[in-house]
Amino acid sequence: MPETWTRPYVPGAGRWLVIAWEAPALALLGWSTAHKLGLSGNGLWAMVAVLAAIWSIGAWRILRMGVYAGADGVLIRGLLRSRTLRWHEVAHVLLHKATHRLGPWEIESGLTVLIERRDGSMVNTELWAQGVDFHRRPRVFRAVYQELRTLHLDAAAS
Numbered sequence: 040m041p042e043t044w045t046r047p048y049v050p051g052a053g054r055w056l057v058i059a060w061e062a063p064a065l066a067l068l069g070w071s072t073a074h075k076l077g078l079s080g081n082g083l084w085a086m087v088a089v090l091a092a093i094w095s096i097g098a099w100r101i102l103r104m105g106v107y108a109g110a111d112g113v114l115i116r117g118l119l120r121s122r123t124l125r126w127h128e129v130a131h132v133l134l135h136k137a138t139h140r141l142g143p144w145e146i147e148s149g150l151t152v153l154i155e156r157r158d159g160s161m162v163n164t165e166l167w168a169q170g171v172d173f174h175r176r177p178r179v180f181r182a183v184y185q186e187l188r189t190l191h192l193d194a195a196a197s
Contacts (some may be wrong), residue, residue: 042111043109044114045108046106046108047107047186048172048183049179050105050172051171053170053171054172057101057171058098058101061094065090065094069090105165106164108187113126113129113154113187115154124154127157128156129157130155130156131154132154133152133155134150134151135152137150148167150167150180152164152184166184
């Protein structure tokens with residue numbers, strides 16, 4: 040029986056802004072490349088087709104990005120790759136306060152959800168409290184985190 044994956048949240052509108060932003064960026068790249076290389080005719084159309092394909096595939100991946108849950112595990116879809124973790128591989132679903140160092144300064148970047156595997160390794164998820172899906176929706180972020188924890192605990196109990 041195939042696994043049924045569901046995303047436990049509605050994606051934010053910010054995804055559409057990212058996709059819309061990328062279209063003129065690729066158009067500018069195409070225009071500057073065509074002028075720099077002196078492309079015309081078939082070469083120009085080939086470049087336009089390649090950039091349109093890259094934009095279409097990228098938009099599709101951006102719309103599908105996220106964390107999906109199922110009865111047997113969790114599916115994490117990123118921009119370039121996806122990975123599946125079965126609940127029996129997961130030790131903990133954690134809330135993590137991410138920070139970055141810039142010289143002597145430490146910059147907080149908000150809360151993220153991490154998955155700790157039984158082998159001790161950590162897996163980043165696409166869930167970030169300040170990201171395009173949860174910006175200005177902190178309750179939704181917390182609800183998704185709690186749902187993942189509950190699914191994991193239920194799977195461990197059975």
